Amino acid sequence: MASNGTALEGKLIVLVGGSGFFGAHLAQELLSNGARLRIASRNPERAFKLKPLAGLGQVQFARCDMTKPDSLARVVAGADAVVNLVGAFGGDLDAVQGRGAGTLARLAKEAGAAAFVHVSAIGADAEGATAYARSKAAGEAAVLAAFPKATILRPSVLFGPDDAFINMFAGLIAAAPVMPVFGPAAPFQPLFVDDAALAVVAALADAKAHGGKTYELGGPEVLTMLEINQRIAKAQGRSRVFLPLHDAISATFATLTGWLPLAPLSRQQWLLLKAGNVVAPKAKGCKALGIAPRPLGLFLDRWMVRYRKHGRFGEKTTAA
Known part of the structure; x- marks a missing residue:
């Protein structure tokens, strides 16, 4: 892939949980910015369809599990930046998107990553009515405790041509x-998946400006x-x-x-x-990241x- 001189040119970015719907769209945006990718998940083969979109050696795949720290340490080794896309609605939510997210952030920091983007969700609430909302809030807190300059992104429901919504x-x-x-x-503020990808790219491209901040992302x-x-x-x-x-x-x-x-x-x-699922009135949003959804x-x-x-x-x- 030809160089385009972006801030992410040649950087190794690890997408943990990157084999899903959002991960595929984010990977394409990062590849177009010249980044090198390591797509890591329990089922990395689901992302093999991205191979033709990358240059020689620009993308690699790795297997990991949020409940197995050793596997996380292996996939973040040598990373310039890490993006956590892992989420679930069932099972041991704390192990996956609560303390598991904190473990990933700690390992990324220890590996020398300069930036960490944690994709959470609107509605993350430590006092929430659901285990999902509570575990999302716990994950945000654990990430910031381990990697204080991490960027937290809380997108609304994502839509795209290949979505499940x-x-x-x-x-x-x-x-x-x-x-x-x-x-x-019930009110929703649906966000185009490619605009959510642009938000991640903006956070990674200027980690100094966006690190340690939380953004809620919704459509127009x-x-x-x-x-x-x-x-x-x-x-x-x-x-x-x-x-x-x-x-x-x-x-x-x-x-x-x-x-x-x-x-x-x-x-x-x-x-x-x-x-x-709507953006809170006073929350920093897409505009603060330079995005017009x-x-x-x-x-x-x-x-x-x-x-x-x-x-x-x-x-x-x-x-x-």
């Missing part, structure tokens, strides 16, 4: 003429869950009946069925959904083509 609802809307909506009034508009579903249906050219469910019904449903393997909503997910509407019509009746050969305006 917009596409999940798109598939359901395409298949069902009537659809219940859990938490219809706040949408309710019902509005998101309505926009998806409109972009598909489909007429759908949405049934907003009362909180009491949603809570009962999640409590009674959430333990099932294929349940659409667990109790914890319901609590997170009900709380919403792009709205969902800029992409939705194009992305929904494959969900329309007859696909790209159909008319968007034809209700189905």
